[in-house]
Amino acid sequence: MIKREHLQRQRHAMDLIKQARREAVKCLKQAAEEAERLRSQAISEGFQQGVLASVDAATRQLASCPDYGTKARRLSEQGLQALSDRLMRHFAGEHALPIIEP
Incomplete structure (x- = not known):
């Protein structure tokens, strides 16, 4: 037990x-x-x-910055133009198309 x-x-x-x-x-x-x-x-x-x-x-x-709008617009336009130029050069070189300037 x-x-x-x-x-x-x-x-x-x-x-x-x-x-x-x-x-x-x-x-x-x-x-x-x-x-x-x-x-x-x-x-x-x-x-x-x-x-x-x-x-x-x-x-x-x-x-x-009182003239911010003007500066921003100018920078945006410059950036877009630079991008457009790069794309045009890229595609012109790749496809041998003539670049048409405005």
């Missing part, structure tokens, strides 16, 4: 240890998930703050 009781107590102790391990694993998993959620949230909030700060800085810079 003593041996049987001893085995039952030992089995019960082992069951308690297994249950404690399962609970510990569950807690660690929940902690890791919460940490990942908080990390993702922090990254998202930081990105949003950075975008807002950039927009604010760009707006202040544009407001301090």
